Amino acid sequence: MWRKPYGIEHKIFVQAPAESVWRHVTEVDIASFRHPAYFSLLGIPKPLRAEITKSGVGGRRVAYFDNGRTFTQEITVWQPPMQYDITFQADPGFRAGYLLDLSDGPFQMMSGSYRMSLAETGVTVRLASQYELRGFFGWCLYLPVRVVLDLFQRYLLRGIKANAERDAAHA
Numbered sequence: 001m002w003r004k005p006y007g008i009e010h011k012i013f014v015q016a017p018a019e020s021v022w023r024h025v026t027e028v029d030i031a032s033f034r035h036p037a038y039f040s041l042l043g044i045p046k047p048l049r050a051e052i053t054k055s056g057v058g059g060r061r062v063a064y065f066d067n068g069r070t071f072t073q074e075i076t077v078w079q080p081p082m083q084y085d086i087t088f089q090a091d092p093g094f095r096a097g098y099l100l101d102l103s104d105g106p107f108q109m110m111s112g113s114y115r116m117s118l119a120e121t122g123v124t125v126r127l128a129s130q131y132e133l134r135g136f137f138g139w140c141l142y143l144p145v146r147v148v149l150d151l152f153q154r155y156l157l158r159g160i161k162a163n164a165e166r167d168a169a170h171a
Contacts, residue, residue: 001135004133005110008146011125021122026061044096058075061073070091090103106134112129113126
């Protein structure tokens with residue numbers, strides 16, 4: 001079967017202390033983000049929250065979604081407040097785009113990585129995601145998957161920025 005790995009990356013500058021940015025990257029308050037209507041139309045479940053159940057390398061974070069499903073994420077790099085890497089395992093039957101089973105379908109999220117770089121007035125956050133497309137249907141999904149992942153990464157980074165900057169303004 002045809003399989004091909006891909007990656008996508010975005011960055012954003014956050015005017016907040018590194019420790020605050022780290023907290024908002026690792027324990028994301030996604031419920032405070034406005035879920036774009038186009039995600040709902042595309043059948044992309046709304047993320048509700050992400051909680052670390054065990055910190056450090058080998059630990060776990062669980063991301064909860066409004067469809068009742070989760071992504072279990074194994075922590076592969078834990079270097080506060082500079083780097084946080086995870087792998088993804090979707091619950092069986094976790095669907096996106098109404099048809100795509102993210103646990104066993106032509107599109108698979110493999111891993112994600114956050115890298116923080118300190119600057120004089122804040123932190124630059126880079127989010128990189130690796131995914132795999134499989135089979136003929138996966139090949140056909142290249143462009144739509146790329147567009148949705150692009151939008152989703154920007155959505156996550158904007159939310160992290162807003163929350164960390166809000167906390168910094170109230171500190």
